Amino acid sequence: MGRLVVVSNRVADPRKTSAGGLAVALSQALQKTGGLWFGWSGRIEEGAPGEGELHQQQAGPVKLVTVDLCRQDHDEYYLGYSNGVLWPVFHYRLDLADFEANSIGGYRRVNQLFARKLVPYLLPDDVIWVHDYHLIPLAGELRALGCRQHIGFFLHIPLPPPQILAAIPGHDWLLRGLFSYDLLGFQSQTDCDHFGRYVEVEAHAQQVEKGRWRAFGRTVQAGAFPIGIDVEEFESLARAPEATDMYHRMKNEYSRRKLLVGVDRLDYSKGLPHRLRAFRELLTKYPETRDSATLIQIASPSREDVSAYSDILHELESLCGAINGNFGELDWMPVRYIHRTVARARLPGLYRASRVALVTPLRDGMNLVAKEFIVAQDREDPGVLVLSRFAGAAEQLKEALLVNPFDMEGTAATIQVALQMPLEERRQRHQELMRTIRQYDVQWWCDAFLQALAKTQAQETGTPWLRL
Numbered sequence: 001m002g003r004l005v006v007v008s009n010r011v012a013d014p015r016k017t018s019a020g021g022l023a024v025a026l027s028q029a030l031q032k033t034g035g036l037w038f039g040w041s042g043r044i045e046e047g048a049p050g051e052g053e054l055h056q057q058q059a060g061p062v063k064l065v066t067v068d069l070c071r072q073d074h075d076e077y078y079l080g081y082s083n084g085v086l087w088p089v090f091h092y093r094l095d096l097a098d099f100e101a102n103s104i105g106g107y108r109r110v111n112q113l114f115a116r117k118l119v120p121y122l123l124p125d126d127v128i129w130v131h132d133y134h135l136i137p138l139a140g141e142l143r144a145l146g147c148r149q150h151i152g153f154f155l156h157i158p159l160p161p162p163q164i165l166a167a168i169p170g171h172d173w174l175l176r177g178l179f180s181y182d183l184l185g186f187q188s189q190t191d192c193d194h195f196g197r198y199v200e201v202e203a204h205a206q207q208v209e210k211g212r213w214r215a216f217g218r219t220v221q222a223g224a225f226p227i228g229i230d231v232e233e234f235e236s237l238a239r240a241p242e243a244t245d246m247y248h249r250m251k252n253e254y255s256r257r258k259l260l261v262g263v264d265r266l267d268y269s270k271g272l273p274h275r276l277r278a279f280r281e282l283l284t285k286y287p288e289t290r291d292s293a294t295l296i297q298i299a300s301p302s303r304e305d306v307s308a309y310s311d312i313l314h315e316l317e318s319l320c321g322a323i324n325g326n327f328g329e330l331d332w333m334p335v336r337y338i339h340r341t342v343a344r345a346r347l348p349g350l351y352r353a354s355r356v357a358l359v360t361p362l363r364d365g366m367n368l369v370a371k372e373f374i375v376a377q378d379r380e381d382p383g384v385l386v387l388s389r390f391a392g393a394a395e396q397l398k399e400a401l402l403v404n405p406f407d408m409e410g411t412a413a414t415i416q417v418a419l420q421m422p423l424e425e426r427r428q429r430h431q432e433l434m435r436t437i438r439q440y441d442v443q444w445w446c447d448a449f450l451q452a453l454a455k456t457q458a459q460e461t462g463t464p465w466l467r468l
């Protein structure tokens, strides 16, 4: 394989321990080929739209190249189109999308800026891997500048059914851009099927063989590549002092209680108000859970400058206050809600001390918290995963207790089953889940995607690019 070039909105320095599983996996792949990682610097600087200063640094064998954005580009590309239109729509929330902001121009401009700045760094046999919804048009822009390299795209968030996609003004431009790639990776088979149906109906694409679609004079391969975690890294994090200290503190503090845990970014896709209502239903319907079940919900601040996020913050605060006010005792608070970022190193200890994890997003591309919770468990006395059927992870983690998060009564009943589950059943489920998570880890994901990309055939030169 040629040199790997990764392009994503943000770039993580692989030498830093806070980088997380994705950065670690990508950097391993990058290190093998002496690769390059390109993205936004995270800095907003004075300047003209469509321009930005470049920064370069060498992180071992990996070159990190980033570009600054001006305020207008950041607001239109990042806040406006990526997070104000694509994020809600791809999570099936047309009601939250802001189509009026007219931010698509800035989205296109930043993709053009990325392409223009990246091209001088590219070598003819590079393999380019583009990540996520911020950069859907990037391959089209690169092709327009003459790039012939193999280019793959991985979508970390869900792809909704055609009828929802088709509601985006300019969806045909956006989706047409996908045909500039050689390989498209989705988190689940469901997402992949949505892509197939969309291009058949909207672009009259033909399936030339399984997973290969032809339209606009190009052929694109599409497949499901469910992302995994770095199991060994998380296991060693769980054994490290910060996590074991957290575990003992939690075990002592809650020795008489049954601990439930939720860890999410504070995002409307994560189903937090629904989860709290289901927990309230649990306390109402099953009185034995009172003075016992305690939910620790960590919701780290996220995208606070996008307006839909402040609504959910207030809803959550008022729900937590009402549950604690109505059910709490002098020595028992049913919900501990923490609206702060908790250090990644402490999370495995919290997971291990918890009897049940509530991972109940209304929609999620994958959800890695579900996998991390399982890996952190004591295999002799493991906790139970309650998982939304609408998380991509549900296609893989079949031994979790699957719930419909919109059904608060049903979710409460399933949480009660999880709290009551006998040890033998917990062990069996945990063992099966671990097997899957270990087999399909982040290294598998990276290798599977890059091997599939390498196998895609050289394409004809035609570009499906359409002017906005």
Ligand code: ADQ
Binding pocket: 020, 021, 156, 157, 227, 263, 264, 265, 298, 299, 300, 341, 342, 343, 344, 364, 365, 366, 367, 368, 369, 372
């Ligand atoms: P996210 O929406 O951020 O990612 P998720 O997969 O749950 O969702 O988490 C990614 C990482 O962030 C995990 O390592 C997790 O531990 C960490 N994390 C989440 N909440 C945290 C918190 N409150 N404090 C500390 N760490 C936290 C997007 C998609 C997902 C997809 C991932 C990867 O939305 O569906 O699984 O990308 O592809």
